[in-house]
Amino acid sequence: MWQKCWNIRCPFIQFLNISDIDLNIDKEQSLFYLSLFTWAMIFILITPSTVHARTPSANRECSTCHIMWLNEFKQKDKATLIPYDPRPVVATGKQDVSSTEMMCFSCHDGFVLDSRFMWQKGKYRHPVGQKPTDGIKIPLVDGKQMFPLNDEGKVYCGTCHSAHGVDWGQSESAVFLRMKNVNSSLCMTCHKERTGGPKHGNHPVNKSISHPPKTLFKVGSKFGSDGRVVCETCHRPHGANEDKILVIKNNESDLCRSCHDDKKTINQTKHNMALSNPRATNFKGKTASETGPCSVCHVPHDAKGAALWARERIETEDAAASPCLGCHNEKGLAKDKPIKQHSHPTQVAIKELGISVTEGKWMSKHSPLIDIKQKALPLYNQSGQRVKHGGNVSCGTCHDPHVWAPGKTALVDQSTITDQEGNGQNSFLRITQGKGSDLCINCHVDKQSLFFSKHNREIGFRNKPKDERGHDGICAECHMAHNGKGAFMHAKADGEGKGAVERVCTACHKQGGIADKKLTGTHSHPIGVSMTKLGNSTNLPLFTAEGKRHPDGNVDCASCHNVHQWDPKNRKAMSGAKLKSEGNGKTSFLRVRNTKKSELCTTCHQQQKTILKTEHNLNITHQKSTNLLGQAPHRSGVCGACHSVHQAQTSIGLWARKPFKDNQIKNSLCLSCHNKAGLASNKVPPYFTHPEQVLALSERLRRFIGSKILPYIPVFSEQGHSESMGEITCTSCHDPHRWTARSKMAPGKNTEGTVLTSFLRNSSSENIVCADCHGKDALFRYKYFHSKTSRKRHPLSE
């Protein structure tokens, strides 16, 4: 046994510097020395001297701690002052008395070494006498546990501590730990399951904080190098004051607040569960009064996902929103504040708003129009973690659940807190809304131009009665961030219309509405038209029935209009910032300026662009003519000369001019100019119409029957709708937007046409419906159809 004792690196032996003593002696020698020792003992016992020197002894030094190794205990004929009791003093299994609290304290009481602080206040310590939980994995070294358990597999003092075999540098603390505990590395070796950070439901460790709180240092809390948070920041393995070996009591969340002091404002809010829901428990069944207000929502370990969440979550695609929705649903704790349909979207990348985020700093591609300082708000990744680069919008972007009103820290009467009703000045918003909807504009920088338009209620609705809702900024006139009444988080009751956007617009643009002077009229551009079905494409926004942008969506009001910007080319344009401002093709909240060339119309109606160099472009032939809105072609645009998107005269063709009287509506549109008093008085065919008694088949029907590729010759009902079988009208033969079927080119001036031009749809008689009756040269006799003499001879014309 002593051989063993000498070979170990006992600190007391080191102290005496006698570790090099050679004990390799044979049996004979040992007997000789034993007899000599016995005589020496007898001599000492009978010597009366009271002063004697002492030599070091293995028995003595080891038993400084291993008291039960003393030989005196083996001498049964002698009464020792304390009984021989190698059994555990505390319930730690087969623990030797050398690693008991009493033995440690017998030196660490301030007289030899000073660890009094560990006993001074705390009564809690790292558990001993327990088997490690399943989550704790003690690493193996050479097949042996690095931190040994006792024979019963339980933790005991010697699991972490050993006076032997630990190579400590001079500068290290001599606490006889089995490995250095720099930055709580020893703790983390076993408790690895607690070190994964928020991703694994744990409080972050090894994350530096700039100013470790002094209050924690005073109670023995430790921070790692660079001020990093480590296990011992919150826990003390010995001498802790609080259950869970916490450094300070946390039943009022004092420990949490030691670092998260900025969150203490939650006490003055409805989110303080101790006030609003004192019986609310976290998933561990703890109430705010038991474990502190923070703990109802957050736990430092074993949390449920992001934000160290301690409550039920509503799992959504947006992990950052899940904790909020856990309460803010119709059955949750905050059932009076549920988040329903038509709420601000989350999981939207901030870059979609033209904002790039690097190192937490925001940079918008849209320059602010008024003097606001864009504030970087929290953004989140897919896992719900806050990120410094890019990131998505979530609840926490706009809301700080710990602060009721930003910038206001004054105490409020707690009895009134549960009755708090929010508005744009509070409601846990990170930025107060103010008149300018500052919070909304912080992200939606591009929407600022609304301020300079009639859609700014301060301009457009000044004389109108206030909405029943409290005004929480300009945006709130039309939008509610949560639980809107329709698409686009609409703040008003929807109007009528086919499209989701249309219904939002018609909430105001209706008879008796706020914008009743700006109605779309009976005949207006169709809504809900699928561009895909029409075989067209556009780079204008299209919308689903629910009002969401989608490339395969339908045309809606917002396809042409950007309700937030009066002039599409000038965000700062002030021309629309007056109640009496009247729009034109360059303004009117259009997405694209619609000038001479009707750029907006031709964005979708690209095939009609061919009109530009034809004589049907009134900018060429009749610059001074006006449509029924009194607009000359240069103002209305080439399309607007004949068509009116809103307030049109007819549903067919959305005619902007006065139709000529004719039974066939399609013809009446053409005749509005091609009459003797019209703009095209020199192009008035005496017989402009095909005998209406003849009903022709559309090329679609003919193709169906004949299975051939046939030229397009539309036929129409009397009301002007394209039919499978109908009348032959002007537009059956003529495409008013294209001078010649063979080419997109046109002369760009008033020209006398030929069989190959003249806006004729086809340059060949092959397979055209005309040929069925008029022979294969029908086309070449094109003038025959409008000729007085020729037509008379035809039996059908009589």
Place this chain on the structure above:
Amino acid sequence: MIKLSILLRYSFVFFCISSYVFAAETAPIPIHPVKHLFDIGGPKKTLLSLPSDVAVDKHRIYVVDSGHHRVVVFDKDGDQELIIGKEGIRNGQFRGPVGIDVDSQGRIYVADKGNHRIQVFDKKGKHLVSIVTADKNKSLVSPVDVTVDESSELIYVTGNNNHKLMIYNFPGYVLEEWGGDGVDEGFFRYPGTLTLLHDKRIAVVDILNTRVQVFTTKGKLSLQVGEWGVLPGQLFRPKGIAIDKQGRFYISDSYMNLVQVFTDGGRFQAVLGKRDKPSSFKTAAGIAIDDDMKLYVAEMLEHKVSVHSISEYK
């Protein structure tokens, strides 16, 4: 021949050991009666926390309340009279004080270990002076205990980190240093409490050498009391020392939780106890005895000072 020689040697050794064993003392542990009177403080730690040392005079009990970093003064009935200091570094404040002494004028001397100084207070608790405990090399020393020799105006201080007994005069200059780190006579391994004998010799508890060393005023070792072990008269963690009127040594042991009595010549006399069992003084640290043969024991982890009456010696 060799075998015979070995046999003889074995026989001789067996004879010696047998003689020693049968001649050894088998008597029960001698107990000197002590009666528990009352406790000051207790497990709630509100009054006292980790009391490390105690001193007494005719009227008062002075306790180092080390857990609260203060000194608490009680009357002889255990009623609190005065609190001196709190945690801090200013004069009148303490950081981890350990030992205490009181002189005939009621002046209180406290070993303010964490602040490396001896602080002196008047009997009303007013701070009088602080003596920085430095050695002759001007290195700071953490004092464990202090005792004052009024007649020669000397202050004796045990140093925790230099393993020395240091002697200061009243202005606070270090006059002498005795001992040092070692196991031989006159050296120390963690000197602890100390006290003056009636003949002005100084007795120092040498904790890890498990003995009390008594020095003359010239620094010469005159006596060693106690030795390593767990038998009567042996020490394991000696911490406190007190002298009664007859010059007996009372030495507390913080691991064995008892107080042993030695004669003025250093010979073991008895263990304080009741009937035939030693009394338990849990984690006994500093102790004191007054003229009425009352024993005051600072029981650190019990957070109390227990007061006992020692029976007369026959």
